[in-house]
Amino acid sequence: MKAKLAKATNGVNIDRMKETIDAVKATPDLGKFKFRIANQWVKCGENRSEVLPFSAGGTEIQHQTPLTLLADEPDVLLGTDTGANPVEHLLHALASCVTTSMIYHAAARGIAVEQVQSTLEGDLDLRGFLDLAPEVRRCYQGIRMKLSIKGDVTDEQLRELASLGAKYSPVYDTLTKGVAVEVSAERSA
């Protein structure tokens, strides 16, 4: 018996990717996902989230191991610095999504890369959060992501790689174009 070798580019199993695309094309509801977390406040700026099972095309799937995400604020923002703060987590969400989107779409086009690194920086003016200046937004004023890519690619492929992440990343799309967020509260016993 001979095992079939999986064809992979950038570590992405191309056969499974094609199967996924064909399955979602044939049955659009298979592409409907729901991701979920549960967050628990600890004290001051400290809180933690458990990643909950997600829904993939109507099937509930549990992560293989428990995934816990911490958040805290540094001392200068009155916290105890036991974890990255929310806006640093936001940069990680963006970095990881742009990188993964680029890697997957590069694989689909047969473009192999060897190394990908990026640095991200976001500007925040605390006057927004502190309600000291109505013209200052509470959010990041701007975010810059600089990718550094190693691989046997042409200049044209490098430009294409740079555009793929931003073009396909769900987090990039969410951050740059906005999304509806409903917040509700109830009293617990």
Next chain:
Amino acid sequence: MKAKLAKATNGVNIDRMKETIDAVKATPDLGKFKFRIANQWVKCGENRSEVLPFSAGGTEIQHQTPLTLLADEPDVLLGTDTGANPVEHLLHALASCVTTSMIYHAAARGIAVEQVQSTLEGDLDLRGFLDLAPEVRRCYQGIRMKLSIKGDVTDEQLRELASLGAKYSPVYDTLTKGVAVEVSAERSA
């Protein structure tokens, strides 16, 4: 000698909070922060970020301990499920920011709470990412955050609490109204 007891509500040091507000009011540049991360691709949908020192009012500050954030995709999305995926990290950024913003602004108003929990759910249609349907956005179609609050608060205070997080949270503001994100790429040796 008698140590001065810090006055705290929700674990937030109120004296230090007032000092911060006064300092930023007097010198607006003290409110200017830059947060930064460096991300490194591992393979397929796996990558990790190191949280870098941040700039607070012109001063560079290092976190007290190294902070590393992992990302991966679950098996159904071709990954090895060693970490939360980018859009789950995005939910954590939102949950932690809305919670911390509520806690700090409640403390400033003298509203004490005992417990805060929340669950978040976001809807994503993979057809956007897979380029199968031009009308489907790549990002979350919508996000719901349900807060559950325990404390000796009036119904009016509960409603106020529910609104504080969304009103002041930088991540909520970023997600709902959008922000400019620049992505650039260079070749590394």
